[in-house]
Amino acid sequence: MRASDLSREPELVLGKLQEGRGSVAIVGAAESDRVGKQPDKSALMLHAEGARNALADAGLSVSDVDAVMSTGRQTANEVPEYLGIRPRYLDNTQMGGCSFIAQLQHAMVVINAGVAEVVLITHGESGRSRVGMGARTVPSDSLGGQFEAPFGVGGPATRYTLAATRHMHEYGTTKDQLAEVAVATRKWATLNPRAAMRDPITIDDVKSSRMIAWPFNLLDCCLVTDGGGALVVTSAERARDMRQKPVYVLGTGEATHHNLISQMPRFHVWDAAVQAGQSAWEMSGATPADIDLAMLYDAFTIVPILALEALGFCESGEGGAFVEGQRTAPGGALPMNTNGGGLSYTHSGIMGCISSSRR
Amino acid sequence: MPDPYEAPLPKPTPETRPYWDALRKHELHLQRCGACNEAYFYPRNFCPNCLSSDVAWFQASGRGRLHTFTIVHVTGPNPVLPVPYVLAMIELEEGPCLMSNLVGVEPDPSSLWCEMLVQIEYADVTEECTLARFRPVEGA
Incomplete structure (x- = not known):
């Protein structure tokens, strides 16, 4: 980006993204089989249940998926391996609870760029039972470990x-x-x-x-529970022929x-x-x-x-x-x-x- | 104070070491940018306001105001601090905000208010580590 671009008005910077209105749609959406207390399932399995249910909802199979977007205690590349998907685009954006809704915008961007046609966004977390979650630790030499944890940020x-x-x-x-x-x-x-x-x-x-x-x-x-879920996102054009009535994405940020x-x-x-x-x-x-x-x-x-x-x-x-x-x-x-x-x-x-x- | 001290301890990095070393001498050191004159926290070797490397340490007064707080009664499974305790954001008079604990006051909402005047208290929690805690300014 040229330096002069940085001084442009925000609405012009949004420019190209703004044209995304209605360009993609959610064509599959599902949660894990159950939500709540599930000590018999790992976090990764909760991702997988959401993914399988969402793909079934969309009437698609793993071979249709071009891009996987996920994050959490696992990194995004654990999800396609677990599900047998070989995506050509991976997104591991980790910004806490809003990661997955942010990834909906990322899906819009990669679909409109022609990088992928079918994007699978997955979430899974064993928040209550803590199965397959690893230890909850903040490294003592991280910024949080130095400037927050000693004062009792829990x-x-x-x-x-x-x-x-x-x-x-x-x-x-x-x-x-x-x-x-x-x-x-x-x-x-x-x-x-x-x-x-x-x-x-x-x-x-x-x-x-x-x-x-x-x-x-x-x-x-809020509660602390175990659960997972997934979205299947595709172009508005392809969405017209899908099993479910498309949920068009009109605005993201x-x-x-x-x-x-x-x-x-x-x-x-x-x-x-x-x-x-x-x-x-x-x-x-x-x-x-x-x-x-x-x-x-x-x-x-x-x-x-x-x-x-x-x-x-x-x-x-x-x-x-x-x-x-x-x-x-x-x-x-x-x-x-x-x-x-x-x-x-x-x-x-x-x-x-x-x-x-x-x- | 539990003995031995069981709450999380900071492990300095090269960029933050001068801050922690100063606290051990019971001095609060911050950095200020020579280019834009902003004081900032946490420590890093450039100014987060203008990215200049022209930054220098200085000794802060240790006085400030309670910007916001919570009184923690329930913590997670890991040892943190004896409850209840006051987790506080302190707005230093030089400008930057830092996280700390408020001590020397009842951990009760009727005893605490945003903007109350506070001053630093150096807590030597181990031989290697001193934490900057704050207490209300008496008579304020």
Whole structure:
């Protein structure tokens, strides 16, 4: 890229990608046979179950797959070997839970570049049973090992809380508003027979559940489960002849602003989601007002609130008020995480976008 | 404090060694860029703001504010720290933010607030390692 290109306006940099609207489609989507507690299956097997089920859903076989995109505790090249696929393109992008939805954009890019025609994206994680996952260690000479681990950064609850506390300080967001998300999501889970947690809960139930890390009680935190899933993506042209009604991809976006939580530029604003959202809105031509259903990552109750603000469903600082009155529950103005989300359906650690496609 | 100390210990790399060596002498050293004048953290031998190599170490005051925090009651299976403990982001008065623990205060949300004034406390957790912890400034 020439130096002069770097100073161009962002919408022009998006340029070519913006033409991707509707150019590819999801033609197969599936989860592992079961989700929840599965001590009899390794993480890699959960990838494979998702892949086999998604290919069957699409009516395709392993020989049709040109590109494999995956990541997790395994590297992406373990997946095609396990499944007997010989892809000509491999993508191991590891950016945590959003890796797989980012790979949907990568699939669009490689399909439109003519590098691949059928892309298989897989996820699998034995988050609860920890089978085939290896040890959970942070190298002591890594940046996280030096500048975070000695102070007790443990599970994700020790990270997202830092955003929640600052959001509460900046905007007056309350514990009740956080709990609204958990209560609404649980209502959706009562409608999903595969959901792990299906008993209705109240705001008081959330606030009186065990304290995990202030300001999160247990019911502010997602589940930890075992599960896998996969997507099959192809060109819009080929999708027209496939078994399933294609789910066209109208807009995508990705961004990364930090790796360590201690390097998050602003704790009360999800700046990377703002950037990724702008890309997806520009490509699709849609606005928040066009959206009938939102699937927003809910590792913790604060996360969809940050996302609603970042994506423009409400103004910065108004996410807490936005979710009040069960606005995201069944019957609310904006149905959100309608499978029961990571909070009540399933969350294997790094979660895919499979359920959204299935719906 | 568990004895022996069981929480994770940092292992310096060549780029971060001066930071850790300074802490052992009970001094907080940061780097500042000579080209753009930004102070930054964590240590590296160039400026993350402008990529200049014209960077130099300086001694920071050890004073700052509590930017955000969590009070951890439940940790994962690996030994971390005795619970409950306060995991804190400290905004140093020179600008950079660093992660630390807040000590010398009740680990209770009613005793803690964002922007409270804090000062460094050097914790010699082993013979080789000193950590920068922070405590509220008295009377602030």
